[in-house]
Amino acid sequence: MRVILVDDERLALLQLTKMLEKMGGIDVVGTYLNPIEAIEWIGELRPDAVFLDIHMPGIDGLKMAVQIQENCPAIQIVFVTAFDQYAVQAFDLNALDYVMKPLHMDRLGRAVQRLQDRVRGDVNVTVSSSPQSVLIRCLKTLQFEMPGQKSERLKWRTSKAQELFVYLLHHRGRVIARDELLELLWPDFEERRAAAQLYTTIYQIRQSLQRNEVGSVTINSGSLTDGYSLDTSTVRIDTEEWEHQLKQLDSPEQHTIDKHESLFNQYTGDYLSDYDYLWAEHERERLRRLWLHHAQNMIRFYTRQGMHSEAIRINLKIQQLNPVFEESYFSLMKLYDLSHHNAAVEEQYMLLTETLKRELDSRPDDRVAQWYQGWKSEGLVYNR
Incomplete structure (x- = not known):
């Protein structure tokens, strides 16, 4: 390292x-x-x-x-x-x-x-990347994909069972102390009652995994510590595979852009974004930054090549998944300016202003506002 x-x-x-x-x-x-x-x-x-x-x-x-x-x-x-x-x-x-x-x-x-x-x-990732392995999907929502089948959600007995499984998956390979799990899931329960809930929920998870033929994912009890760990050594996980492939790619070029497009499209949503698990936010933000950085590299490549429609498509996908990412609006404003789509420039600035006000009670960054005012008053191509 x-x-x-x-x-x-x-x-x-x-x-x-x-x-x-x-x-x-x-x-x-x-x-x-x-x-x-x-x-x-x-x-x-x-x-x-x-x-x-x-x-x-x-x-x-x-x-x-x-x-x-x-x-x-x-x-x-x-x-x-x-x-x-x-x-x-x-x-x-x-x-x-x-x-x-x-x-x-x-x-x-x-x-x-x-x-x-x-x-x-x-x-x-390379150890468990056989296409015959179970694939666990964590982008947007939790799903399981059996070899040769479509991805499906598992039906959990309770919401606590789902969160406990996802928490162990998030910390896969590590023993998570019983006290940490009790504090996370049953903070208001008396300890004995909370412990009983934990044991019952662990049993329910194991039953759900067996019932859905996901026996390759197992929950182990810590031998030296009082806790649990999730063994995922024989399965694949979409976020691991996606990040691994991304790190193998250099900057986009004509002969590699198809691989970049494939990885860009594999990112179907933020990490576990369908759930409001606060403890997942750190990883969610980390992976989002990786995706946005990759997307911006692709935009720069397409812009250099004069492929403005492709750069616009990438920016619109960014807005769909991350509507408060200001740089996508600014990039679109400049691309539409180059294409002489004045109405689209106006629309992007208005959309940015409304989104920031609604979501963050904020206003566009000064450099964006100054660019827009300069474009509006002088009618120049401001592609800087």
């Missing part, structure tokens, strides 16, 4: 480098005192993760993380800092972890384990 480290303190960089190298499986491919220099090299080095301090001169770690995610959304961010007051902001940015200084091997080790689990997910 390839990582880079960014910290304005040389001793802190040396300490973190030594600690990571002791753990094994970590290749520190770059250490940087200057965050601007690190940003310049990230695209070249293509690390799996960045270990990032927050308080640095020039650009702080939070702003740097935003730039990294905009340009390379597949890279994982681990903040390493002496300040605990930024944790909420860090996790709002979908950071994988937030490790406090002074560093301790056990705490850093847990962060590395989480990172390895995330990165290893791509590798494990």
Whole structure:
């Protein structure tokens, strides 16, 4: 696993480098005192993760993380800092972890384990990717696809059974402590009653899986800890396969655009978006960023090729799945301007204004508003 480290303190960089190298499986491919220099090299080095301090001169770690995610959304961010007051902001940015200084091997080790689990997910796809395996679909809604059959939803005895299964699937391969499950699903129950509900629900899930011939997915009881884990080693999972294939592709070119189109269309909706599970939001946002970054690369390719109708199609699909993504409206305004569809430019700006007001009680970004006002007053082609 390839990582880079960014910290304005040389001793802190040396300490973190030594600690990571002791753990094994970590290749520190770059250490940087200057965050601007690190940003310049990230695209070249293509690390799996960045270990990032927050308080640095020039650009702080939070702003740097935003730039990294905009340009390379597949890279994982681990903040390493002496300040605990930024944790909420860090996790709002979908950071994988937030490790406090002074560093301790056990705490850093847990962060590395989480990172390895995330990165290893791509590798494990090749183990269970046989087309004869059961495919679990997590994009938009939970479905199961048996070999040679259409995808179908399972009928669960209760909504708690469904959420418990999905939570274990979300944390597949890890033992989830019983207390964590009780707090998640039955927070208002007395412990004994909540435990009874948990045991009953686990039994119901196992019965549902057997009844629907999904016996390859099993729930295991932790042998050393009081908890449960979901074994999905012999099945396929659509999000893992999609992300794995996406990372194998370089930027869109004429000879690869069909593969890019296929992956773009496989994204049928956000991760578990049919459910209001707050605990899934981090992964939902991470995968959404990957898809949007991929879509924008395709738009840039089609625009360079003069294939404006194709670029417009991609933008319209983005609006369908993510109606508050402002960049899609701006891109469409410029594309319609190039095609001299003035009414369509007006329509996109009005639609953006109404959507932001309704959904976020906000207004278009200044650069979008200025572009629109300039286009409207001067009648120029503003494709900048």
